[in-house]
Amino acid sequence: MRFLPEHRSPRVAVVGFGYVGCCLGVALAENGITVVGIENDPALVARLRAGQCPVPEPGVTEALARLAGSPDLSFTTDYDGLLDADVVVITVGTPVDEHGSLMTEQLERVCEQVAPRLRPGRLVIVKSTVVPGTTRTLVAPLLEHGGLTQERDFGLVCCPERLAEGEALAQIGELPVVVGGSGPEGVAAAARFWERVLSVPTRVLPSSDAAETVKLATNWWIDANVAMANELAQFCAAFDIDVTDVIGASNSLPKGAGNVNILQPGIGVGGACLTKDPWMAWRAAMDRGVRLRTIDTARRVNDGMPAYTAEMILEELVKLGRDPAAAEIAVLGVAFKGGTGDLRNTPVKEVVGHLRGAGARVRMYDPLVDPDRMRAEMGATVADSLDDAVRGTDAVALLAGHPQFRDVPPERLRDLVPAPALVFDGRSYFTAEEIARLRELGFHYRGVGR
Structure with a gap:
């Protein structure tokens, strides 16, 4: 059977309107595709219908x-909403337990709802992150229970989500989509779908299985690369070398199909994926008798960075x-990544916790995070503006590299901070020239590996 309609745009149901579902659904609707x-969550559906973004x-x-209100994008809690869909995209959350094992309850519940509502000729796309074999051995049998x-x-395929937060909408329209399935018809339909819409x-x-892997x-590599960068930063600090100089020169070496590509060090790794997906792979490998040592090592390195960061800040205050x-510290940026307001697993929370545990008073400011949520999740004082956050403090700690902070010249800090x-x-935010200017103005500069 040939899946997808030939003479009209496919109608799409996106099941699960969290981060991935919201970004994808909005992008498809903006391209003129009818999306439900x-x-x-009824409260979330009400917010979405009102045009209020949860992401x-x-x-x-x-x-x-x-x-909002357009026929191109509607929302419902009723799974009958997918009856008219040509394509069903599953984007529900797939957390792991304390042992790193994939928890499939949400995925199973969705499949049980989708199965009796499937019609011949439909295409089902799994975008949720899962371990190899999940689409084939769990999703497929559950869907076939519908007859x-x-x-x-x-058709049934896996097309894993690969978006980088802060760049999701652009990447949806640019990144190649990985497609893997159990048969040629489903795979061909999925390829046509992404190319058309x-x-x-x-x-x-x-x-x-390959697509799921x-x-x-991808996240295993990113996490391990960041861990290497973080340990390289500690190595460079021991020799009074600027790690950004080393990384810049190292990355000029051709290797394989590209160049050496060491990422930038930072205060730790956060978000929903990098803190979870490597453990998912580690657990799945352990269940088959394979010990993945790089995952275990990288996770421990990156999880140790918030404490290392707080210790550096406190040590530099003692030097001053x-x-x-008795210190007052301004924390600029609390999201886990620059350019986004996402607090999920942000390493800044642990940094702030260590600073407050040492007795310091912390003021936080982040232009991209809702102040009430910041206050509820982080516990420290939330300032209404950057000026209010830094005025009169003993230290200004830039912990998320938001573009908005680029508009703050060193001279402005001098007028606010004694x-x-x-x-x-x-976050390796300042250039060498900016660091030199800060020092000229009387500031004491320190960075991760700098």
Whole structure:
């Protein structure tokens, strides 16, 4: 059977309107595709219908507001909403337990709801992050309980989500989509779908197992690369070398199909994926008798960075003759990543906790995070503006590299912060020229590996 309609745009149901579902659903609707978002939470559905965005992703709020009330994007808690859909995209959360094992309850519940509502000719796309074999051995049998047969009656593929927060909407329209399935008809339909609705190329793999592994491999690599950068930063600090000089020169070496590509060090790793997906791969490998040592090591290195960061800040205050227990510290940026307002697993929370545990008074400011949520989750004082956050403090710690902070010249800090004070750079934010200017103005500078 040939899946997808030939002479009209496909109608799409996105099941699960969290971060991935929201970004994808909005992008498809903005491209003129009719999308229905299915979400179990009635309060969230009410917010979405009102054009209120639950996702701290640049551009999504504005797009959702533009689409509010449009027939191109609707929302419901009723799974009957997918009856008219040609394509069902599953984007529900797939957390891990304390042992790193994939928890499939949400995925199973969705499949049980989708199965009796599938119609011949439909295409089901799994975008949730799962371990190899999940689409083939869990999703497919659950969907076939509805009476249809995969590949004969409906297509089933895995197309793993690979978006980088802060760049999601742009990447949806640019990144090649990985497609892996159990049969040629479903795979061909999925490739046609992505090329038609988003005009993006596809990378077809021989199985859904391989496609599922792509997401795990990608975040495994990122986490391990960041861990190396973080340990390289500590190595460079021991020799009074600027790690950014070393990384810049190292990355000029051709290697393989590209160059050496050491990422930037920082105060730790956060978000929903990098803190979870490597453990998912580690656990799945352990269940098959394989010990993945790089994952275990990288996770421990990156999880140790918030404490290391706080210790550096406190040590530098002591060097300036300040008592950490009486110090006031401004934290600029509390999101886990620059350019986004996402607080999920942000390493800044642990940094702030260590500073407050040493007796320091912390003021926080983040232009991209809701102040009430920041106050509830972080516990420290929330300032209304950058000026209010830094005025009169002993240290200014830049812990998320938001573009908005680029508009703050060193001279402005001098007018607000009495010298000598510490400027701590947790994200390799300042250039060598900016660091020199800070020092000329009487500031004491320190960064991760700098």
